[in-house]
Amino acid sequence: MPEEINRPFSFDVIREEDVTLSTYDNHIKRSLSAMRNQYHDEQAYETLLREEDCMLYEVYEVKRPEIAGELLQGISIVHPGKVGDEYFMTKGHFHSELGTAEVYYCLKGEGLMVMETPEGYWAIETLTPEKVLYVPPRWAHRSVNTSRDEDLVTFFVYPGNAGHDYGSIEKHGFRKLVVERDDQIEVIDNPKWLPPEVR
Numbered sequence: 001m002p003e004e005i006n007r008p009f010s011f012d013v014i015r016e017e018d019v020t021l022s023t024y025d026n027h028i029k030r031s032l033s034a035m036r037n038q039y040h041d042e043q044a045y046e047t048l049l050r051e052e053d054c055m056l057y058e059v060y061e062v063k064r065p066e067i068a069g070e071l072l073q074g075i076s077i078v079h080p081g082k083v084g085d086e087y088f089m090t091k092g093h094f095h096s097e098l099g100t101a102e103v104y105y106c107l108k109g110e111g112l113m114v115m116e117t118p119e120g121y122w123a124i125e126t127l128t129p130e131k132v133l134y135v136p137p138r139w140a141h142r143s144v145n146t147s148r149d150e151d152l153v154t155f156f157v158y159p160g161n162a163g164h165d166y167g168s169i170e171k172h173g174f175r176k177l178v179v180e181r182d183d184q185i186e187v188i189d190n191p192k193w194l195p196p197e198v199r
């Protein structure tokens with residue numbers, strides 16, 4: 001078989017106390033300092049950051065060529081915790097190739113996927129073990145861990161040519177935030193969200 005042939009392969013999801021993959025190419029760690037301006041309580045953010053630049057989430061990536069036809073896969077692990085009253089979450093992004101979708105399969109924990117289109121339509125879906133979530137083309141997505149003490153672990157698959165646009169969300173934010181109020185999970189309006197007409 002010629003060297004350049006793309007060979008099929010498999011790997012395992014290792015479900016020990018920390019979920020990992022048996023094979024991966026990249027282990028990304030994102031800490032609090034990577035999330036400046038994303039949490040609504042700026043004072044709580046600065047206070048926590050002064051104490052410790054704690055780890056918010058990790059991603060294990062199985063790399064493939066970043067071209068149409070390929071699928072990129074991996075697991076995302078959002079740790080439990082809050083900045084003020086707002087749960088730990090991923091940065092969130094649009095795919096640079098806006099017309100590309102993504103599938104998430106929840107392996108562990110509980111959380112929400114917050115989604116939004118460039119026009120400002122929004123949607124939230126629950127993530128619990130064994131739930132499969134389809135993020136259609138054009139929807140920005142952010143996972144939020146709403147559990148008190150457990151990691152939120154999801155397996156994801158998306159097209160090789162998707163790319164990541166973080167800048168748009170950094171600039172205008174997500175329309176909705178997920179916070180804890182009186183021991184309840186609440187979805188509130190993001191006071192810093194910029195609607196499409198003022199971007």
Ligand code: PAN
Pocket residue numbers: 030059074076090091092093102141142143156158162164
């Ligand atoms: C996921 C995310 C992962 C981390 O692989 O990249 O959950 O979130 P951020 O990329 O927003 O930091 C995905 O959606 N890829 O397209």
Ligand code: ZN
Pocket residue numbers: 093095102141158
């Ligand atoms: Zn994505």
